[in-house]
Amino acid sequence: MSSEPTIALGVAPVGFRGRIQAIAAGRVAAGMPAPELERRLIELGFVEGADVEILHQGLFGGDPIAVRVADTTIGLRRREAMAILVSVGAEP
């Protein structure tokens, strides 16, 4: 599954569907250390293999985004969503 091309969820448009390939918190300049960001993302269900879909986005700069991950909807900013690497297409 690592051979598939991946993009960061943070740049994906509304309506995007994909599957999480990796959580790469190190590549994000978030307001917290990378290991902490990684743990928080996992606690909200962002783990490898989970299907995601971007449902909504905010008015200004398309930020934040509402992401459906498995059965849960999470609101987060695009900056943090940059740490979530996804492959295109929900079906394997």
Next chain:
Amino acid sequence: MSVTAPTGAPVVALVGNPNCGKTALFNALTGSRQKVANYPGVTVEKKVGPLTTPAGRTVRIVDLPGTYSLRARSPDEEVTRDIVLGRTQSDVIPDLIVCVADASNLRLALRLVLELKQVGRPVMLSLNMMDIARKRGIEIDIEKLGRELGLPVVSSVAVRRGGTDALLAEIDRRLAAAQAVTGTVWTTPDATALRRAQKEADRILASVVKGQGKPDSLTTRVDAVLLHPVAGLIVLLAILFVMFQAVFAWAEPGMDAIEALFHFLGDLVERLPLPDLLKSFLKDGLIGGVGSVIVFLPQIVILFFFILLLEDLGYMARAAFLMDRIMGGAGLHGRAFIPLLSSFACAIPGVMATRVIDDRRDRLTTILVAPLMTCSARIPVYTLIIGAFIPDRQVWGFVGLQGLVMFGLYTVGIASALAVSFVVKRIIWRGKSGEPFMLELPDYKLPQAKSLAIGLWMRATIFLKRAGTIILSMMILIWVLASFPQPPEGATEPAINYSLAARIGTAIQPLTEPLGFNWQINVALIPGMAAREVAVGSLGTIYAISGGEEATDKIAQTLSSQWSLATALAFLAWYVYAPQCAPTLAVIRRETGGWRWLWVTFFYMLTLAYGAAFLTYRIAVAFGGG
């Protein structure tokens, strides 16, 4: 309310993700017998309630703040972690942990259960909202789930009669078995451990859930509008506008009734064969003073009704989502929206609700500006002045001018809060990037009348208790100040001019002169420190004693004849900013762990209040309002 379980009774702790219906379950189990420590924010404080199980066992149920993990990231979640791990100083050490999970949203809950299992205390799982899960086509093999987890699992429907029977029976069985506490093996999980646990949870989930659960179609359809970038913001503004109009329109009949009741009581006292001084004390001090505050109960109940309703509906998280970018521009975190909205009711639960903000800087900024939100204690002050000075007519055919001015005052408060936080972010924190905004947007739920009623009841009793204690004692103090010393024989001026109140008011006159305040206002400001709404009662008492019979009837009429418009507007401007609330300052000290932020808050607000009142007065005078 007065029923309490003995302190030695076994403790059952409810733990779960935010929005899992834990509070509804807690309400179903304990009803109105629950006790909320001090000031309730929604599930911010530790809540305890007694329960008698079918086997006749008396237990204490504890509702712990919602969390995704024991890895406590905020003070709020630390409460949960410490109680679950038994690290607390209090006697609340759980004999049984009930993990509450939303059956239609199990994934994150299962990971939490796996973590709770490591704690070494008896744990069981209660699948809440099974009815909703079934409707959505989710069938859960409960027996198999129990086997996979190695824990007892029951289903519950908090909102239905008998919906908690299975849970109660299992609590009995667990407590009877009296499993030994095996000692904690929980350690803070790293990313690898969390990942492993979530994958294990996903595996279990896949093996026990039959039927493809679809996203809640109602939530999807409603969100298409409510989370729409443009329509969503318009709806949010409309909701806030309706809320504040309702606070005025709906509350009126109730307020009229309460007013009539206290008027009746006053007349009753008037006819009693008592000495004049005692009559004055009862009528002007007690009945007049307390009545002028209690009259605002309907407005406070309506405001809390909206806040609780939006919270229960699941809309609050959406509001935070919509406001994140706008508030972010002002240096606030999206999560600050909920504490700030609570501050419209009262800054105390608002300041306490900032515990959901993990980052210290974001949290302090929110605490600093929370008192700028127009709290319900200002409503009495605003209502009085608006009623006295702003004509009751319609503008644009459908909006009341008085309501519009009120809305304006709220807007000024909000704008000031945003401006202050912007300055704080730029100057004190120097633009350090804050913590990320990450928030679950739960499915919409129909609010339960019972839960709403319990929440409203709690808040109403807290308000009435305040009216009966702090406010009452302040009223007595004011009456004493305004009545003594008595005027000398053959005095020509009104009695109050000889009183202590007049002397104090006159003494600080030079300070408030530039604001257009008279000494009566100065006197009212002092007891207002205890609670803002007391200022109204104080003005009532002062003018009642000074003005004689005709003035006691309508304090608003008295004010409109004695104050200039400029003074009234300056007084309103003062109250938008004034740090006049000792309980809020006390809670800031407690939540920030020191005096420093208390004084910062006090002085910055005092400066703003003075400046705003000064400007308002000068401008109004310049336009002929003096």
